[in-house]
């Protein structure tokens with residue numbers, strides 16, 4: 737058994753009156769991939785965002801319970817949210833590179849965190865692009881605009897950008913939903929490599945994808961974590977009737 741990277745206990749989240757997450761408890765092991773599945777509006781993205789306090793920016797949000805990252809409650813009042821987001825990086829659904837060069841996209845985070853040395857930045861850019869399986873495709877055009885890359889390349893660039901600040905955990909919100917099957921396969925393959933060094937939590941609408949890539953799967957319904965178990969088990973022999981209905985397509 738690996739170390740626990742994320743420990744969520746009795747987490748409730750309200751958007752004003754709307755009770756969007758209901759008493760969620762979940763533990764994520766280091767160097768594993770956890771997939772969050774469930775019908776639209778069930779709270780997957782909301783839950784993902786609680787793991788690096790991205791909901792803090794939304795007005796009227798109230799959160800109860802705790803989220804610990806390596807034993808530290810991230811909702812404690814003394815937590816430096818900027819540092820937290822460095823530890824817990826995020827990749828979004830649509831690739832969103834900055835309108836800057838490929839190099840500057842990857843160097844952006846390290847620069848913000850105070851790294852100025854060109855040699856050091858060069859090193860980080862190369863390492864991050866290699867880790868995101870993009871280096872060979874872009875090494876001769878690092879000064880070109882990132883927006884000129886294909887969608888799949890842009891998403892791998894966004895992964896490289898997230899990795900450049902050396903996070904411990906990577907959150908991904910449907911990272912392949914805007915990509916073609918070949919780019920999707922590349923990212924899925926990449927995730928298997930990345931989990932050697934990172935812990936990954938990924939929202940996906942695609943159950944086949946969850947089954948292919950994740951170690952554990954969490955099924956959400958109406959803000960409730962209905963079932964959380966080993967991916968093989970959840971898809972072959974779910975404990976709960978609601979899960980079975982969903983994975984067999986009788987619902988959602």
Ligand SMILES: Nc1ncnc2c1ncn2[C@@H]1O[C@H](COP(=O)(O)OP(=O)(O)OP(=O)(O)O)[C@@H](O)[C@H]1O
Pocket residue numbers: 751754756774775776777778779780781782783794
């Ligand atoms: N900023 C917000 N303000 C108010 N309600 C919100 C907000 N964001 C989400 N919600 C509501 O919270 C619930 C959960 O939404 P969430 O986006 O987390 O679901 P989801 O499972 O990720 O859905 P999808 O698969 O469609 O992205 C929904 O009922 C949604 O309408």
